[in-house]
Amino acid sequence: MESKRQKKFAGVIQEDLAAIFQREGANYLPNTLVTITHVRVTPDLAIARVFLSFFNNTDNQQALNIVKSHASEIRYKLGARIKDQVRIIPQLEFFVDDTSEYVERMDKIFDKISKEERQPDTGEE
Known part of the structure; x- marks a missing residue:
């Protein structure tokens, strides 16, 4: 379970x-909106696991690889912004947040189930 300190730092x-991707995101991924959906930080605050969501993009894995290839540059820009608040700038690990895809897939399954005709209960077991 994350401590208050971890949650605050992750925030x-x-x-x-988010501000970095809003300004510089077009340089890495043109015509793609990158959203930081969640950040988790290790207890020692040395590693930040960043979950990204990509909109207007067909290949999330390729987009993730592009972001990972710019990780040191992104970390440097993050460091310039938070250097007065922390002792060390955390290593950044990027992951695709597939929550929206999962929700969409579950919605389709539930729609399919609700459209199927229900079998009448016979009362026999």
Whole structure:
């Protein structure tokens, strides 16, 4: 379970990374909107796991690889923003947040189930 300190630090990182991607995201991924959906930080605050969601993009894995290839540059820009608030700038690990895809897939399954005709209960077992 994350401590208050971890949650607060994760919130700072999420906010600053969102600003970085808003300004610089077009340089990495043209015509793609990158959203930071969640950030988790290790207890020692040395590693930040950043979950990204890509909109207007066909290949999430390729987009993730592009972001990973710019990870040191993104970390440097993050460091410039938070250097007065922290002792060390965390290593950034990027992951695709597939929650929206999962929700969409589950919605389709539930729609399919609701359209199927229900079998009448016979009362026999």
